[in-house]
Amino acid sequence: MPTHSQPEQWVLQFCHGYDGPFLDCARQYAALFAGTPYKVCTVYLTGAPSRGVEQGSASDEVIFLDFSSRQVRGLKLAAIRELRRIAASREFKLCIAHRFKPIYVALLATALPVIGVHHAFGVYGRLSRRLFVNRFRGRLLLLGVSNAVRDQMRAHLGNWPDERIETLYNRIDVDAARAELVSREAAREHLGLPLDAWVVGNVGRLHPDKDQATLIRGFAQALPRLPRGSLLAIMGSGRLEAALKALAAELGVADSVRFLGQVANGRRYFRAFDVFALSSDHEPFGMVLLEAMAAGVPAIGTDCGGGREVIEGVGGLFPLGAPADLAEALVRQAQVQDLQALRQEMLARLQQCFSDQAVRKRFWTLPLLAELN
The missing domain is CATH 3.40.50.2000 (Glycogen Phosphorylase B;)
Structure with a gap:
């Protein structure tokens, strides 16, 4: 230099x-x-x-x-x-x-x-x-x-x-990102999510590249084994909204899937989530994964593209387009006992690599x- x-x-x-x-x-x-x-x-x-x-x-x-x-x-x-x-x-x-x-x-x-x-x-x-x-x-x-x-x-x-x-x-500017975050309680209130729910979060355009259809299918398969009252909260808008809502209804989980729409400064509210799931088709990088990790939210993502490089070793991975594997990853995350240790590992990875x-x-x-x- x-x-x-x-x-x-x-x-x-x-x-x-x-x-x-x-x-x-x-x-x-x-x-x-x-x-x-x-x-x-x-x-x-x-x-x-x-x-x-x-x-x-x-x-x-x-x-x-x-x-x-x-x-x-x-x-x-x-x-x-x-x-x-x-x-x-x-x-x-x-x-x-x-x-x-x-x-x-x-x-x-x-x-x-x-x-x-x-x-x-x-x-x-x-x-x-x-x-x-x-x-x-x-x-x-x-x-x-x-x-x-x-x-x-x-x-x-x-x-x-x-x-x-x-x-x-x-x-990511880790300190700045963390300083922007609101508390879990304030985030849940802003997004209209109940305080006592176990929430799977997703952020992205409602577009085929983001493959929220696999996310909804995986969540539906996992739901009977997740904590009572678990929810899937999808933050974003796009042309697939009607089709994704229809899929949730078809799978019988419409009441457990919340479509939050476009949320201004959405990363401020990531502490509303208990786990973050990204089901994208070959994400070039996955900046949203860094934002989730900075918020201390465990991440699950597809085992392809750049997202794998972000969370490998500190997050869950599943094959692209495989809802059954995603369901297993969600169930495993719901059973994690030492969340504080995982948060420290994620923060260390952010500091060392990103x-x-x-x-x-x-x-x-x-x-x-x-x-x-």
Whole structure:
């Protein structure tokens, strides 16, 4: 890591937008430069100017290009011109670009070394994208948010050396996340859940990727062996809501499944849950698992994608789309006696693998970062 004796330099962070989890992604990467001589300028390709986003970006400067989705289709020439102008405005040493469009624009608009961060599967399944990044391999380092994402990129880009496609985990400000939490009682009151119920929590869009159908089936199978009055509480909205409610009714558990809808600042209320279950189909990472662990809530997840990497050793795993195995995992969790010991193990794993401090240490060992020392 650079020392304070070096002259001040700038890092350019380029994001597609700040919707959903991507504002926190910007914060995570800006935080990697805290305590160094480098200042961070974060540029959002889409999204209107927002004082709250400025504050949440943890950056020295924030620029909103405010392009519409339509304007960033095709060749993106206007975006390339704007980023070229910004890159020429000061002494930038490095660009960090999140998702493919910003990587594309950054490589064409600047001559900077680029760290391209990928948060999803399937990015380089397209031949056109593989051909494009191969042109810039000499100044491009690709990061996946999990080993699962990294390994898929390595398979798609088989001619790249492994050290040019690495993993840098998403992370959480553990202390800040814990400080946001409300008490179990206040969380239950806010979500309309009874204080004496044993509650299985789930948070996510009601979408096939999240596979809440398997979650409902597994919960229904486990329910006779769970504590009396147990509930499944699903926080989120989406196009499958009616179908999922119909499934709960068909399985005879409609009275035990609560659809909470979209909850603002939902992670504040995670202490309402006794266990958190994520049934997603190949989750690239599973940030919500970190939030559950920070709240001290034991986690169960599918044994695939990045979620496995998050909770392996401190949480329950079950095969994708296997409700009977999920049911067994729920029953086992309901029988755990020493919850405090498990909470300590989860907190230790967060600090060791998924905290800002742990990931910062890993970040400064990456190949392109050696050039900044």
